[in-house]
Amino acid sequence: MPPFIASLQREWQRLRACRWDWAMVSWVPLLSMALMCWIFSAGQPYKLPIAVWNEDHSSMSRQLVRMLQATPGLEVVHSVLNPAEAADALQRMQVYGVVHIPPGMERDVKRGGAATVTLMHNAQLATASSLLQRDLQQVVGTLSAGAEMQARAKRGDPHQALQVRMEPITTKLVALFNVSTNYEQFLAATLVPALVHILAMTAGVWCVGRELRDRSLGAWLQASSSGLDTLAALLGKLAIPAALLWGSGMLCLLYLAQLRGWHVAGSMGWIAVGLAALVGVSLAAGAVLAAVTLSLRTALSGAGLLSAPAFAFSGVGFPLLSMSASARGWALAMPYTHYARLQMEQWQMGAPVAQTVPVVGGLLLATLVLLALATWGLQRARTLPERWGGR
Template identity: 70%
Template sequence: MVFWVPALAVLLMCWIFAAGLPQRLPVAVWDEDHTSLSRELTRMLDAAPGLSVAQPVLNGAEAQWALQSMAVYGVVHIPHSTTRDVKQGKAGQVTLLHNAQLATHSSLIQRDVRQVVATLSAGIEMRARARRGDPQQVLQVRMEPIKTNLIALFNISTNYEQFLAAALVPAILHILAMTAGAWSVGRELRDRSLGAWLRGGDWSQTLAALAGKLALPWLSMSAIGLAALLFLTLARGWHVAGSLAWVGVALAALVAVSLAAGALLAAATLSLRTALSGAGLLSAPAFAFSGVGFPLLAMSDSARGWAVSMPYTHYARLQIEQLQAGAPIAQSLPVVAGMTLATLILLALAAWGLRRALARPDKWGGR
């Protein structure tokens, strides 16, 4: 649980997002127009890098079945009157039926379909105006009198490996580290070996024994996290805008505070089962509340309060600041300092809980 399982989980996460950019998402075309215009639109859809026209559908029932069976993620419907409306100067209507429950698939398909239809529509209008004698330069201005200039500052290619894999790897280690902290201390209680482990001693000796017990999982998981971090950046050819070394320090601090929190849960509850349940309750939703997937500022006040109380939220912000935004280290310094201070406080409280548990041998042996 502290060696090959974390390594395998991290490797699996890197493998899942190795493609980086989702491409060739399957869609179906429901063409009721059957004209050169509808065939041109179908060819343009299939030529878009993010789309692949997987199959045609002949009616609404087939379109519904294709979506419900997830053979395709969207159906583009071209009504029978599309070409006629365009020739009469009316607005043709092309409908995209998509499964919005699959948010990532849906947003990518919507983007590409809009772009293809807009390109085809602009081409039709420009050809019509050109036949009427409008100059090419005037056509371009009339077609788009106001332009939007979109400048992506970070993750320009919208690479999901940079966006998700780099964020999910430390999230997995956060869960496993908190579980390892709870297990390391909780099993001493379960096996009635707490007294033999601590051998009496004072508070400082208890603290030293606890730190020694957590040192091995901290070294193991920190090394795995750092190896994954190096692979996802240097080995994959990313440009690191900030300090990669500082991200490594923060990752080690995240693992440390996670282990200390798990140990405190076991020392406070005197129950391995309760400590493991608490570790899962606190660490498993950490990624969802971090602001990486759902915007932090869009959460309710209570959800945002829960999010900022979790160490992973602050680590995720630091990682984005350093790997992509190139923020100065001084901006991220409070995060590392805060996690280090939290680790020391949690270890001290866990040591106090263990001292209390030594006087309660009747609580040993529980699950």
């Protein structure tokens, strides 16, 4: 029997015999990705809880509170009376921010002076913090402009000239991609392949490392007399996890694209090819770690070290061009960084396929190199039976 077929059948029998091994490449990935999609299904954060510290108690301050409550992104849940209560609400995570309205705000504004509304917020929670700042600036800006226009109108300024005088230079913001700034579109869609990357690298380690742990490496490779036979046996072992993990990832991406309505601007087929290349390079990298270290435990640790931070270095969360040179070099060495770029270019930007061909080519080349290294490691491991059985 050809080594590829023999290894494929052997791996299928082992997966059927061990329900947890089967679970880790079948329903557990699907459940994990479904949970990821469910977390971001709301799309945008709404009704972020805030507290108001109102020291003015005027009609203008009450109008400001009503405007804050009417803003979709905010919800006034507490009214605090002093700095201690404000600090306590923030420290207990009951609210994401406290809006302080200073005493005499309405009086100062009516006299032509200035008043400062202060937002105390937890900047450690970067997303909530930025959303609070944006919404508060819009609300206070609207209230301030209304008060100024009303005052100028009372002084006899022509109504037609008020808007020009208030804002002689305007800003026009044009969002080209992800116009609604929806977190499901850019976070859920990129976290799914990141999870596939982690699971695939772990599966690559486990498939090979389990043979070492169980002292069954010789039985697995007994029909492999050459390097090509060993490579064929390795491909047969990795084929089932590759198909299952790729299928799970594509199922979730299709769910987001079809059932959730996130139209793919480019080629979904090319995204599928890129995901297959990512799964291939991840499995091969895991196999290399197990074949070279000859230790399942060490290889699993290495897989976690390399794959778990991949999303953080991909440029999706923190801008890639703003990283230090060493961090950016590490990010560019990670396969997920390049796949994330391919998916965003195809999903949201509608980039030409020719622009992302080098990404797929690079991932495939890396896969071939890693498979060659894994084959060499397995050939070496066959000559070291005394190293088998380690954890």
